[in-house]
Amino acid sequence: MKATAIANANIALIKYWGKRNKDLILPYNSSISMTCDGLWTKTTVEFGDYLEDTIVINDEELKKDEKDVQGHIERIRRMAGITKKAKVISESNFPVASGLASSASGLAALTLATTTAAEMNLDKKQLSILARHGSGSASRSIEGGFVEWLKGEKEDGSDSYARQITPKEHWPDFRMIACIVSEAKKTTSSRAGMAQTVATSPYYEGWLKSIDQDLLHMRDGIMKKDFTIVGSTAEHNALKMHATMTTTKPAIIYWQPATVEIMHAVMHWREQGLESYFTMDAGPQVKILCLEKDEKKILKNLSELDGLKKTIICRPGDAAQLTDKHLF
């Protein structure tokens, strides 16, 4: 009753923003992402005769009041009908809770490792639905390549899961350069941010009204490998998400000076013919979208900016998978 899984983070090209059901984590809108090969979480779960659950994330023992992970293990234990306590060790290769989708890779790896250790043998749709209960965006990290999380219509959430649009081999020269401008833990979680947006932003209605067009463009752009469509739609969609947040009460402003510096730089490069686009999640980091042919030039340009701490380059990555190299 021991398993280790590795799952990649994903970067949303069309953002998940707002829940229609907070308990089941059902979104108001479908979202589209790229699974990122460079940003992973590896998690080992073992059920055994322990006195209590032990959860160690990046070498730190989880506090009892951090309920997401604990609750997810409990959920799976209940489904599997087992009572043994779990020992969980998890490692990510990137900063946690700073807008780099750590909960997506973390909860996806946890879902696969825990259900496997519990000998449940779920298919991808079932895994995606289960991962969604832990963290909405984790539903997308179960699959590889370019992925769409269907919002679903049913009240029980059984049709709200992620499925692949195209595998990573479809577009191997697509790149996402994560620009880390701050490693501080963010002050407002995505979860709190989107709840506040739905409750108080006068622009959330406009977000929902315009999302289907974004989704249509994005699917189309990915299928055709039309980088201009994919990049410009992703950038517009990210700006729309951040715009809803700045108009909540109180305002949530995730952008830092360096965030804005990089955004302007990308727009400037584009005017000069170096095609790249930006997207940002609920945090200050900027993710630059480009093609492999322009990667080196963009990294060189980035090195001349003030506020950038480090970069991580991602290609379209693999689905979550089991590994036989355990962490303990």
Next chain:
Amino acid sequence: MKATAIANANIALIKYWGKRNKDLILPYNSSISMTCDGLWTKTTVEFGDYLEDTIVINDEELKKDEKDVQGHIERIRRMAGITKKAKVISESNFPVASGLASSASGLAALTLATTTAAEMNLDKKQLSILARHGSGSASRSIEGGFVEWLKGEKEDGSDSYARQITPKEHWPDFRMIACIVSEAKKTTSSRAGMAQTVATSPYYEGWLKSIDQDLLHMRDGIMKKDFTIVGSTAEHNALKMHATMTTTKPAIIYWQPATVEIMHAVMHWREQGLESYFTMDAGPQVKILCLEKDEKKILKNLSELDGLKKTIICRPGDAAQLTDKHLF
């Protein structure tokens, strides 16, 4: 046939954003401003037997293709039924076209000076309507203190003018600290920015739907001298305006790194009990709202920030007025 007028810029607390009629400059929404005693334009107009109009703004002769000022003089000349050419000299004590409402003070002073030189003797409502034709926000700089520009309903614009909410004596300890972070001429004019917003932002509908509540709060806050209501409503309204811009196609992002630095600083001071709020117009400058009692502390805090070039402090200011000290 010579007159000199001085008019103050105004800072919108509820922004004018979007035209329902571009020729007559009629807005979709009413707006509220404070006339600023520290940011003025002084303009002398003389009609005489010149061969052509001469327009000098801040010691630079206006190019023929800068049509706003030229067109405004032509408009007034037609109304007055005179054919003589004009000599115009205008000076502002702050950078032009960088988001510090130079067109408001400029066109208000020009309206008063030109109509006086043309011996038209208009009342304030007529002056405000006429100034509006030159630049929408100029309609507000005709009046002093706290001012509302009524959007009006009529197609001919005869009910779209600014009137005073309270004179400057009502709230003498109200302060606006203009923080100049860039003196570069902005790349997208307010005029182009708002046209693009109305045409392409999915959030413009939300802007219009939520504006009446902002106006109500603002009038109420000003009448009661409730700084918390005025400040928080102004900040929310400014963020809403900028949010519409970032979601146009293509995006208009007026914020610079230093803009965001100051915004976060203000929010941080507020958390610590130093009550202040920010607002930004169509440019990178931040205007901090505070009360006189906190002015020194805020200036000291500002001096520790990186991106700030200079500050200008304004109190509620006077209406546009004639002066007998001519510029030439």
